[in-house]
Amino acid sequence: EEQLVESGGGLVKLGGSLRLSCAGSGFIFSNAWMSWVRQAPGKGLEWVGRIKSKPDGGTTDYAAPVKGRFTISRDDSKATVFLQMNSLKTEDTAVYYCATGIGFDNWGPGTLVTVSS
Amino acid sequence: EIVLTQSPATLSLSPGERATLSCRASRSVNSYLAWYQHKPGQAPRLLIYDASNRATGIPARFSGSGSGTDFTLTISSLEPEDFAIYYCQQRSDWPPMYTFGQGTKLEIK
Numbered sequence: 001e002e003q004l005v006e007s008g009g010g011l012v013k014l015g016g017s018l019r020l021s022c023a024g025s026g027f028i029f030s031n032a033w034m035s036w037v038r039q040a041p042g043k044g045l046e047w048v049g050r051i052k053s054k055p056d057g058g059t060t061d062y063a064a065p066v067k068g069r070f071t072i073s074r075d076d077s078k079a080t081v082f083l084q085m086n087s088l089k090t091e092d093t094a095v096y097y098c099a100t101g102i103g104f105d106n107w108g109p110g111t112l113v114t115v116s117s
Numbered sequence: 118e119i120v121l122t123q124s125p126a127t128l129s130l131s132p133g134e135r136a137t138l139s140c141r142a143s144r145s146v147n148s149y150l151a152w153y154q155h156k157p158g159q160a161p162r163l164l165i166y167d168a169s170n171r172a173t174g175i176p177a178r179f180s181g182s183g184s185g186t187d188f189t190l191t192i193s194s195l196e197p198e199d200f201a202i203y204y205c206q207q208r209s210d211w212p213p214m215y216t217f218g219q220g221t222k223l224e225i226k
Contacts, residue, residue, distance in 0.1 A: 035215070037161075044202075044204060044217055044218070044220045045155070045161065045204055045206075045217045045220075046217065047214065047217065050213075050215075061213040063214065097160060097161070102208070103151050103163065103166045103208070104153070104163055104206075105163055105172065105173075106163075107160035107161050107162070108160060109159070110160065
């Protein structure tokens with residue numbers, strides 16, 4: 001069974017940094033495209049960015065609100081994808097989910113990030 | 118950037134009734150349209166991909182249709198566990214990005 005588990009969320013001050021992790025199991029992680037999606041309190045889902053599998057180039061793409069501040073990377077030996085978040089803003093407060101696939105076939109339970117002013 | 122508009126914002130129905138949810142794109146997304154179900158405190162769940170294909174394990178009462186700019190998610194006979202928020206989503210190859218609609222809340226009448 002495919003499983004994803006996010007970690008690393010918490011409370012961080014305005015302008016600070018945080019790194020989220022997402023560990024995968026039950027599938028061939030190295031072949032998977034991995035995305036991050038977030039949901040701010042009371043809002044809908046918002047795509048954050050994705051990283052392709054290394055066989056497909058391993059490139060990253062980001063949504064405009066996070067481009068230049070967030071970086072996605074992966075460690076296939078640990079079946080883990082990371083989201084490095086810098087220069088955090090209050091509007092980055094959200095539950096962050098990782099998801100697999102070109103379409104988002106499977107999702108983790110999410111981790112809450114709160115940016116305080 | 119393609120904008121997805123879902124309607125209605127809220128749909129109030131009873132178990133056993135048929136639900137029809139709409140998603141309209143600001144320009145053609147071909148068939149790169151997916152539907153997700155999201156319940157509070159849970160991970161979203163993929164229901165439909167490429168407009169009309171049910172994801173693994175999704176009951177047959179869920180169906181998707183449409184192409185171009187107009188898409189529909191139909192739940193043929195509502196079960197109690199179907200009351201949730203539903204999002205449509207499109208993906209574009211250039212620029213590479215994904216967009217979600219604002220969601221339709223399906224609530225018990």
